[in-house]
Amino acid sequence: MLTIRNLHASVEDHEILKGLSLEVKPGEVHAIMGPNGSGKSTLACVLAGKEDYEITEGTITFKGEDLTEMAPEERAREGLFLAFQYPVELPGVSTMQFLKTAVNSIRAHRGQGDMNVAEFLKLMREKADFVNLDHKLMQRSVNEGFSGGEKKRAEIFQMAMLDPQLAILDETDSGLDIDALRVVAAGVNKMRNSERSFVIITHYQRLLNFVVPDFVHILLDGRIVKSGGPELAFELEDKGYDWIKEENGEAIVA
Amino acid sequence: MLTLKPTSDFYSRALLEYDRVFSGDGAPRPFADLRRRGRDAFEALGIPTKRDEEWKHTDIRKAFPSDVSFFDPVALRITLDDVASHSIPGLDGRTIVVVNGVFEPSLSELDGLGEIVITSLRASADAHPELMQAHFGRYAEVGENSFVALNSAFDLDGVFLYVPDGVIVEQPIRILHVIDADKEVIVQSRHLFVFGQNSQARVIETHHARTGSVNSFGNHVTEIVVGRDAVIDHYRVEDEGDNAAQVNTTQVYQQDRSVFSTTTFTFASGLVRNNVNVVVDGEHCESSLNGLYIARGDQHVDNRTLVDHAKPGCNSNELYKGIIYDRATGVFNGKVLVRRAAQQTNAYQQSQGVVLSDDADHYSKPELEIFADDVKCSHGSTTGEIDLDALFYCRTRGISFEDARALLLYAFAHDVVKRVKLEPLRDWLNARIDERLD
Numbered sequence: 001m002l003t004i005r006n007l008h009a010s011v012e013d014h015e016i017l018k019g020l021s022l023e024v025k026p027g028e029v030h031a032i033m034g035p036n037g038s039g040k041s042t043l044a045c046v047l048a049g050k051e052d053y054e055i056t057e058g059t060i061t062f063k064g065e066d067l068t069e070m071a072p073e074e075r076a077r078e079g080l081f082l083a084f085q086y087p088v089e090l091p092g093v094s095t096m097q098f099l100k101t102a103v104n105s106i107r108a109h110r111g112q113g114d115m116n117v118a119e120f121l122k123l124m125r126e127k128a129d130f131v132n133l134d135h136k137l138m139q140r141s142v143n144e145g146f147s148g149g150e151k152k153r154a155e156i157f158q159m160a161m162l163d164p165q166l167a168i169l170d171e172t173d174s175g176l177d178i179d180a181l182r183v184v185a186a187g188v189n190k191m192r193n194s195e196r197s198f199v200i201i202t203h204y205q206r207l208l209n210f211v212v213p214d215f216v217h218i219l220l221d222g223r224i225v226k227s228g229g230p231e232l233a234f235e236l237e238d239k240g241y242d243w244i245k246e247e248n249g250e251a252i253v254a
Numbered sequence: 255m256l257t258l259k260p261t262s263d264f265y266s267r268a269l270l271e272y273d274r275v276f277s278g279d280g281a282p283r284p285f286a287d288l289r290r291r292g293r294d295a296f297e298a299l300g301i302p303t304k305r306d307e308e309w310k311h312t313d314i315r316k317a318f319p320s321d322v323s324f325f326d327p328v329a330l331r332i333t334l335d336d337v338a339s340h341s342i343p344g345l346d347g348r349t350i351v352v353v354n355g356v357f358e359p360s361l362s363e364l365d366g367l368g369e370i371v372i373t374s375l376r377a378s379a380d381a382h383p384e385l386m387q388a389h390f391g392r393y394a395e396v397g398e399n400s401f402v403a404l405n406s407a408f409d410l411d412g413v414f415l416y417v418p419d420g421v422i423v424e425q426p427i428r429i430l431h432v433i434d435a436d437k438e439v440i441v442q443s444r445h446l447f448v449f450g451q452n453s454q455a456r457v458i459e460t461h462h463a464r465t466g467s468v469n470s471f472g473n474h475v476t477e478i479v480v481g482r483d484a485v486i487d488h489y490r491v492e493d494e495g496d497n498a499a500q501v502n503t504t505q506v507y508q509q510d511r512s513v514f515s516t517t518t519f520t521f522a523s524g525l526v527r528n529n530v531n532v533v534v535d536g537e538h539c540e541s542s543l544n545g546l547y548i549a550r551g552d553q554h555v556d557n558r559t560l561v562d563h564a565k566p567g568c569n570s571n572e573l574y575k576g577i578i579y580d581r582a583t584g585v586f587n588g589k590v591l592v593r594r595a596a597q598q599t600n601a602y603q604q605s606q607g608v609v610l611s612d613d614a615d616h617y618s619k620p621e622l623e624i625f626a627d628d629v630k631c632s633h634g635s636t637t638g639e640i641d642l643d644a645l646f647y648c649r650t651r652g653i654s655f656e657d658a659r660a661l662l663l664y665a666f667a668h669d670v671v672k673r674v675k676l677e678p679l680r681d682w683l684n685a686r687i688d689e690r691l692d
């Protein structure tokens with residue numbers, strides 16, 4: 001599904017990803033954990049195609065194609081989805097119009113015609129219920145004035161609408177209360193199948209109690225320094241990142 | 255009178271042409287006094303240049319037609335079908351048609367007017383001498399403004415609209431302006447709208463042309479009197495095509511407790527200069543001035559507003575937004591004058607421009623002149639590019655760059671559109687905006 005080899009990426013001549021490799025196969029759930037500033041969101045944005053980041057070395061292939069050659073919208077149409085750590089508010093852009101354009105763009109790419117209005121409304125309602133999203137939010141502008149938790153839920157709602165093959169969730173669990181966390185996790189679990197893969201970026205073990213990953217990776221200073229099974233997340237929860245930093249020869253400044 | 259200066263040259267040719275077309279046609283010339291003042295003023299003022307502070311960003315001379323010909327009012331070619339082709343679906347109300355600056359009763363819906371008066375300005379001189387005496391030419395300053403002077407110097411015709419005291423006009427009144435010419439033409443129109451005390455009305459002026467690749471130059475003056483406690487909404491839509499230039503002066507006079515709004519939409523056009531001047535000469539008035547301009551190609555759109563607060567306790571609110579593509583230019587200059595007597599004035603102004611290419615320009619300048627001490631005035635002016643984070647967000651959902659940009663610009667424009675209180679008009683504008691943003 002996704003193969004990243006020796007990825008180096010910089011922003012404004014400042015190298016942030018320093019040789020990152022990752023292999024995600026169909027149906028797998030990978031968790032990426034790491035301290036603040038280690039490059040998790042950078043990885044997510046590079047995968048989604050944000051132009052501010054320059055790839056200086058390495059390769060990314062998605063479903064056998066060179067991902068770096070594709071525009072952000074092409075990546076989305078090919079089935080890549082990013083749930084943003086900080087979803088953008090689009091004042092004045094109606095959620096309906098936004099999602100209709102998105103869904104129909106993806107359908108057109110698959111050679112399907114526009115969805116009719118009734119079908120589309122049905123899909124919206126269905127998927128909103130899927131993440132317990134208040135239907136009133138769909139009448140508003142995209143993310144405008146949404147609370148932090150509502151924004152995260154709305155991202156999962158969008159994910160469900162767009163039906164991706166690879167979903168990257170960037171700290172979708174942060175700022176959620178326990179009920180919202182359960183809803184988001186249930187959403188992911190319901191979508192989980194042998195074809196669809198997830199990369200879940202998180203700081204906390206708690207989401208992983210609900211969505212049990214196949215692999216856990218630790219990202220430190222732009223590199224994956226340790227990979228393991230779900231137990232690695234527990235170890236991190238217990239011991240923090242310091243032991244990993246020590247293992248990797250970083251000086252710990254008290 | 256032979257001279258090489260463009261102003262005088264244009265003017266002397268215009269005089270000859272005007273007299274050729276209108277002498278002996280039997281048309282009444284009821285405005286002789288104003289015409290004389292207009293001619294004197296125009297001779298003194300000339301056509302403004304970019305050295306003139308008020309015309310700093312707009313070179314109006316280059317839009318002047320090289321060959322001056324006034325339209326011959328006899329040769330009407332516009333039909334009711336043409337008029338219907340500009341209809342606003344779902345909008346009830348009458349349509350008044352002005353072809354090449356001349357009010358056309360044969361194309362206008364004039365039945366069942368009741369107490370309302372809609373006539374040609376010329377006819378009103380005989381029919382309503384007191385109203386004409388009291389208001390005509392009293393608000394737009396001939397002596398200070400070249401284009402008002404020019405308009406007055408060659409008075410053609412336009413619409414006289416009178417809504418008597420206490421009359422509420424339920425259905426909006428549409429004034430459809432069409433320019434129809436095969437050769438370069440100058441079109442001037444002159445309107446006077448008098449709204450009595452406690453009256454209510456909505457007027458939509460739209461400007462269209464059937465000139466194709468022929469240049470036209472429009473110079474329009476609308477004087478609007480808003481009586482005590484009247485509530486009036488005015489809209490202007492400019493969509494004449496790339497070869498049309500126009501200077502449009504809307505001069506408003508508000509009396510006590512009146513509520514007035516005007517919103518100007520500028521779509522396809524060559525060069526446009528809008529002057530909206532609102533003199534708030536009554537206490538506790540509300541004034542709202544709005545505009546949306548979408549300029550593409552080599553378009554040039556210049557909006558200039560003046561709100562003159564002369565009396566206490568009034569609110570004014572302005573919102574202008576511009577979307578500038580290609581090599582186009584947008585200009586906004588909004589002046590708010592708060593005179594010494596105008597205590598407790600609240601004046602709010604906001605101008606925003608989005609520039610979409612390196613060759614596109616947007617100039618925005620607020621001007622506040624405040625002589626009263628107890629006032630609240632604020633203004634904001636921003637010119638920027640489209641929000642890249644928002645654009646990226648849309649694209650990560652599979653939406654193409656172009657569609658994403660159109661969605662965001664549509665939303666940007668919507669702030670102005672939502673101030674339009676008539677739903678069918680809003681829908682019609684939205685459809686046009688959609689096309690313009692494609």
Ligand SMILES: Nc1ncnc2c1ncn2[C@@H]1O[C@H](COP(=O)(O)OP(=O)(O)OP(=O)(O)O)[C@@H](O)[C@H]1O
Pocket residue numbers: 011012014016034035036037038039040041042043052085
């Ligand atoms: N556009 C940018 N310009 C400059 N520096 C940037 C930019 N984007 C990211 N960085 C820097 O890159 C580093 C990695 O940032 P990133 O957002 O990827 O971290 P993260 O692992 O997601 O952190 P967090 O846990 O706080 O979300 C940080 O030091 C950050 O300041």
Ligand SMILES: [Mg+2]
Pocket residue numbers: 040041042085170171
């Ligand atoms: Mg992050």
